Amino acid sequence: MYTKKVMDHFMNPRNMGEIEEASGVGTVGNAKCGDIMRMYLQVEDDIITDVKFKTFGCGAAIATSSIATELVKGKTIEEALKVTNKAVVEALDGLPPVKVHCSLLAEEALHAALWDYAQKNHIKIEGLEPPKKDINEEEEIKE
Ligand code: FES
Numbered sequence: 001m002y003t004k005k006v007m008d009h010f011m012n013p014r015n016m017g018e019i020e021e022a023s024g025v026g027t028v029g030n031a032k033c034g035d036i037m038r039m040y041l042q043v044e045d046d047i048i049t050d051v052k053f054k055t056f057g058c059g060a061a062i063a064t065s066s067i068a069t070e071l072v073k074g075k076t077i078e079e080a081l082k083v084t085n086k087a088v089v090e091a092l093d094g095l096p097p098v099k100v101h102c103s104l105l106a107e108e109a110l111h112a113a114l115w116d117y118a119q120k121n122h123i124k125i126e127g128l129e130p131p132k133k134d135i136n137e138e139e140e141i142k143e
Contacts, residue, residue, distance in 0.1 A: 003093040015069035026112025039109040060102040068106035
C-alpha cells in the first residue's frame, strides 16, 4: 500500500525536532482527522538554512513532513513556495488516494512558517497567502 520511500521516511524521519528561536514557525491542523504538524524554519539571506518539524499524526503525515523538510532545506524562499503537496507526493513516489489529504499538512505548515517569518520581518513574500488557520497560539503538540 505504501511505497518504499514513504516507509523509509516514516521509519527514519529526517529533520524531526525543533529550532529554538526559529525565523518562522507554522502550525496547522488537518480538519479531516485532527492531526497537527508544526514546521520551524531558519532563514538567512533569503535561504532556508535549516528546517525541522514535529508531527502529531499518521504515518503518511510523518513521511510527508520529513520529505518536505528535505525538499526545502537549502532552497530560496521562492523555490520553497514551489514545494506543493503534489511535489511532496511525487517525491514519495505516491500516496494512497485516501492519504493524499495528509500531504496537504506539509504544504500548509511550510506556508504558515513562511508567513510567520514574513510577519516577524515586516516583509511581503510574493505569492504567499496568509494561512487559513495558524494554531501556533492555540494548541501545543504533545511531546
Ligand atoms: Fe491525519 Fe493522515 S490521517 S494527517
